Amino acid sequence: MRLRNVRLVHFRNHAETAFTCSPDVNVFVGKNGEGKTNILEGISYLCLTKSFFAASDATALQLGTEAFTAQGSFEAADGLTFDTVVSYQGAERRKVMTVNGQAPESMAAMVGQFPVVILSPENSNITFGGPGDRRRFVDLVISQASRGYLEDLLEYRRVLRQRNRILADNRERPGSVTAALEPWTESLVNCGARIVARRIRFVQEFEPEVRTAFGRVAAVNEAPALEYRGTVELNGDASPDAVRSAFARSVERVAPQEQRAGLTLVGPHRDELGMTINDLELRGYASQGQHKTFLVALKLAEVAFLRERCREAPILLLDDVVSELDPERATRLLTEASSLGQTFITATEATMFDRTYGATGYRRFSVRAGQVTADE
Amino acid sequence: MLYTSESIEQLAAAFGQLPGIGRKTAHRLALHILKLPREDVDVLARALVDVKEKVRYCSVCANITENDPCAICASPKRDRSVICVVEEPNDVMAIEKTNEYRGLYHVLGGALSPLDGIGPEDLRITELLRRLETQPTDEIILALNPNVEGEATTLYLTRLLKPVGIRLTRIARGLPVGSDLEFADEATLSRAIEGRIAL
Ligand SMILES: Nc1ncnc2c1ncn2[C@@H]1O[C@H](COP(=O)(O)OP(=O)(O)O)[C@@H](O)[C@H]1O
Ligand SMILES: [Mg+2]
Ligand SMILES: [Zn+2]
Numbered sequence: 001m002r003l004r005n006v007r008l009v010h011f012r013n014h015a016e017t018a019f020t021c022s023p024d025v026n027v028f029v030g031k032n033g034e035g036k037t038n039i040l041e042g043i044s045y046l047c048l049t050k051s052f053f054a055a056s057d058a059t060a061l062q063l064g065t066e067a068f069t070a071q072g073s074f075e076a077a078d079g080l081t082f083d084t085v086v087s088y089q090g091a092e093r094r095k096v097m098t099v100n101g102q103a104p105e106s107m108a109a110m111v112g113q114f115p116v117v118i119l120s121p122e123n124s125n126i127t128f129g130g131p132g133d134r135r136r137f138v139d140l141v142i143s144q145a146s147r148g149y150l151e152d153l154l155e156y157r158r159v160l161r162q163r164n165r166i167l168a169d170n171r172e173r174p175g176s177v178t179a180a181l182e183p184w185t186e187s188l189v190n191c192g193a194r195i196v197a198r199r200i201r202f203v204q205e206f207e208p209e210v211r212t213a214f215g216r217v218a219a220v221n222e223a224p225a226l227e228y229r230g231t232v233e234l235n236g237d238a239s240p241d242a243v244r245s246a247f248a249r250s251v252e253r254v255a256p257q258e259q260r261a262g263l264t265l266v267g268p269h270r271d272e273l274g275m276t277i278n279d280l281e282l283r284g285y286a287s288q289g290q291h292k293t294f295l296v297a298l299k300l301a302e303v304a305f306l307r308e309r310c311r312e313a314p315i316l317l318l319d320d321v322v323s324e325l326d327p328e329r330a331t332r333l334l335t336e337a338s339s340l341g342q343t344f345i346t347a348t349e350a351t352m353f354d355r356t357y358g359a360t361g362y363r364r365f366s367v368r369a370g371q372v373t374a375d376e
Numbered sequence: 377m378l379y380t381s382e383s384i385e386q387l388a389a390a391f392g393q394l395p396g397i398g399r400k401t402a403h404r405l406a407l408h409i410l411k412l413p414r415e416d417v418d419v420l421a422r423a424l425v426d427v428k429e430k431v432r433y434c435s436v437c438a439n440i441t442e443n444d445p446c447a448i449c450a451s452p453k454r455d456r457s458v459i460c461v462v463e464e465p466n467d468v469m470a471i472e473k474t475n476e477y478r479g480l481y482h483v484l485g486g487a488l489s490p491l492d493g494i495g496p497e498d499l500r501i502t503e504l505l506r507r508l509e510t511q512p513t514d515e516i517i518l519a520l521n522p523n524v525e526g527e528a529t530t531l532y533l534t535r536l537l538k539p540v541g542i543r544l545t546r547i548a549r550g551l552p553v554g555s556d557l558e559f560a561d562e563a564t565l566s567r568a569i570e571g572r573i574a575l
Contacts, residue, residue, distance in 0.1 A: 092398040158524040165490040180495060183488065183531035187524065 001114050001312045002342045003043065004073040004081075010065040012038035013370035020374070022363035025338050027353050028346045029375075030367030036346035039372070040118070040317045043344060045086045046072040047116035047315060049097055049107045057088045057095055066090050074114055077312050084114070108154060112144040115306045119299045120319035126298060127282050127291045131272040138273055141302050142202050145309035152194050156268065159187045163264055171262040185251055188267060193244035195268040196230055200238040203228045203273065209301035217300070217332045218293045227274035231266040292325055296333050303340050313341030322347045331356055338362075384410065436507070438483040438500050440465040448472075448481060455479045457514040461504065461533065463487050463521055471519065476569055479517070482507065487525035488532060496532060508540060517572055518546040534575050545572040 007018040013035045028036045041060065044052040051060060061068050067089045074082040081100075088095045097104060104110050125133040143150040163184040170177040207226045214224045232247045250266045251258075258265050275282040277290055286294070306314045316337055322330050322345075334356045337343045346367075347353070353362055364375040384406050391402035409417060433439070434446035441447065448454060448468075458479030462468055468481050484499040507513075518533055520526035530546055537544055547569055 092400060094398070155524055159528070162488075162490050162524065162528070169490070180490075182535060183528040184490075186531045187528050 001077070001310075001315055002075045003046070003315060004075055006039070006043060006046070007069070007071040008039070008042045009069040009071075010062040011042050011068045011070060012060055012062060014038060014042070014372075015062065015370060017370065017372045019365060019372050021342070021344075023342055025353075025357060025362035026342075026344045026365065027350065027362055028344070028365045028367050028372070029348070029350050030346075031348060034367045035370040035372075036367045037120070037319050038370075039367070040120070040319050040344060040346060042070045043072070043315065043317060044116065044118065045070040046074075046084050047114040049086060049095070049110050052118045052120065052317075053122050058090065058093065061088060061090050082114070108150050109147070111150055112147060112310060115144050115310045115312055115314035116317060117299055117302045117306065117314045118317040118319070119296070119321060120317070121324055123295060123299075124291070124324075127275060127286075127294050131270075134273040134275070135268075135271065137298070138199055138202065141206070141305060142198060144306055144314075146198070149195070149198055152191055152198075156188070156191045156195055159184060159191060160264055160267070160269055163188055164262070167258055167264065168262040171259065177259065185248075188264065189244055189247045189251060192232075192267045193240055193247050196232060196247070196271065197238055197240040197243045199268065199271070199273075200228050200230075200243075206301060206305055209304045210297050213300035213304070213336075214293060214297035216336060217296050217329055219328065222277050222290070223279075224294060224297060225274075225276045225279070227276070229272040229274050230268075231270040289326070289329075292329060296325070296329065300333075300336055300340075307341070316340060316343040318343065318345040320346055320348075322352050327352070433483075437481045438485060438503065439468050439481055453478070457512065458517065459504075459507070459513055459515075460517040460519050462519050463526065463529075467519065467521075471569065474569065479515075484520075484529070487520055487529040489525045499529070501533070501536070505536075505540075508542065513542055515543040515545065517569070518544070518575070519569070520546075538575070544575040546575055547572050 002023050003021045005018065005020045007016075008014040009016050011017075017035075017039070028039055030036050041051050041053070044050065045060075050057070054060060067087060069085060069087040071083075071085045074084060076082065083101070084097070084099050086095065086097045095107070097107060097110060099110070099113075123137075126137045139149075139153055143153065163181065166177055166180050166184065170180075203226050210224055210226060214222070232243065232250045234243065234246050247267070254265045275294060277286055277294065280286065282291060282294060303314055303316060306312075318333070318337065321333060325333065330352065334345075334353070337345075338357060338361075345353075350364060353364070366373050366375055384403075387409060388399075388402040388406040391397050391405045392399055394402075397405070409420075412420075430442050431440050432442070432444060434441045434444055434449055436445045436449040439446050439448065443450070455478045459482050460471065460477060460479055461482045461484060462471070463484055463486055465483055468483060471477050471481075482500070482504050484501065484504075486494055486499055488494060488496065488499070508516075516537060518530045520529050534544060534546075
């Protein structure tokens with residue numbers, strides 16, 4: 001997938017920004033606070049219908065304006081063009097997307113149509129943060145690769161909230177809730193089992209990609225590994241049916257604790273993706289450098305994974321990677337990136353890129369106070 | 377934006393209460409009403425009040441009606457051995473439009489949703505059970521919305537009705553996920569009713 005051009009109107013500090021993209025590497029150079037990350041965020045809206053870091057659309061609206069628009073023309077591997085517009089009305093809090101003039105069935109239906117992989121400073125919480133940060137990572141990768149998965153996630157989240165409400169409302173009256181809880185438990189188990197089974201399969205498919213990518217960015221020979229650590233006790237069999245029965249048994253077993261806690265205690269919302277290097281937990285044992293290598297490997301693996309599943313090379317967004325990584329890792333990443341597909345990179349200076357790609361091997365833009373100009 | 381008329385503001389606020397109407401649209405509607413001929417406004421006002429005064433719920437199936445029992449329950453042409461359970465009167469209209477279904481209905485008045493404080497006792501489930509006691513029934517079709525709440529309600533009713541021993545089916549999940557019955561197109565809906573699954 002490639003973006004031919006991008007236009008942002010009243011988006012963050014961009015009153016109106018428009019540029020034509022290189023099909024390969026695009027680098028946005030500017031001082032801190034000039035609006036470089038905002039450009040990547042705009043591209044994220046085009047690909048995922050939302051920001052890759054902000055939880056609310058309202059914050060992306062340029063202060064003092066009524067609506068923002070992100071517009072871009074995608075070209076797929078088969079040559080088809082998708083003119084995509086995402087706009088947001090501040091007063092009505094309404095977000096609308098159109099692709100070639102048509103509104104898609106839902107926002108969720110668009111995720112994965114324009115696959116994207118993002119590496120930004122916030123991503124350090126994938127290896128440094130809590131289990132929720134790792135689940136979010138896994139969920140976004142699988143959602144882009146499989147449409148039904150995102151639907152299952154949305155459904156599961158809703159069922160979970162409904163079920164938790166019953167548990168919370170009846171904390172003082174244990175035993176009285178069983179009948180009211182039953183249909184929600186059944187829904188939780190049906191939907192949750194599909195999610196758990198898919199994640200387990202994902203980890204199996206993804207781990208080899210991580211190992212390969214790690215070998216390419218790491219300076220030394222180390223063995224990275226991923227492990228799905230579920231709250232549902234499985235005995236080897238991870239087929240959806242086996243997960244469903246195991247999940248049902250687990251919920252039954254923790255019923256007394258759940259009633260006391262007023263919360264659903266087992267299920268994909270509590271699961272963890274273990275990350276290790278040479279059998280040692282990343283969290284607690286790995287050096288800063290190992291964390292960074294692991295993160296870069298996860299992202300490169302994500303590119304490889306999505307390229308295969310979506311039959312389309314994802315767009316790669318690299319925010320501030322040069323200042324986040326040491327020169328050696330950064331050079332390896334940039335070299336890899338240019339061979340993977342279209343890439344958008346932000347940086348505070350251009351020296352690194354001239355060295356890696358040659359002065360004419362990439363398209364460079366200067367960003368100043370929300371204004372973007374192409375360097376010739 | 378400053379509007380000088382309090383009446384306009386009041387009308388806009390009333391429109392704004394309606395589902396799917398935002399602030400801007402509410403104002404546009406209010407200004408539109410202002411431009412209408414007096415007679416048209418009378419017709420509209422009368423229609424609003426009539427809805428409230430004349431329309432009731434059918435004492436048998438809880439569908440909306442002006443005569444009790446409703447036209448469907450009163451019709452000798454309907455197959456009284458089948459009851460299709462739906463959430464809202466809208467769903468009855470949607471299924472009626474397909475011209476496929478000849479049985480009766482039962483309108484629950486919603487779906488289970490603890491977050492909205494809706495439990496089994498807030499739906500017309502007791503009424504359904506009482507109906508089954510007095511009216512010989514061969515089949516119950518569960519046609520709830522294909523969303524999380526509709527699914528939980530289907531599961532709840534299945535557990536409750538299974539022991540009664542009546543044939544229990546649900547419409548096939550051929551509907552786009554997250555959509556309401558009301559918005560499903562007629563072809564999809566008739567296919568869903570034909571392809572219903574035994575529970
Ligand atoms: N909603 C908004 N309206 C106007 N300006 C904004 C908005 N949100 C952020 N900004 C401005 O955008 C700038 C940050 O842009 P960013 O892309 O993060 O910079 P960088 O070039 O360092 O990546 C800041 O100057 C900030 O004040
Ligand atoms: Mg930045
Ligand atoms: Zn009736």
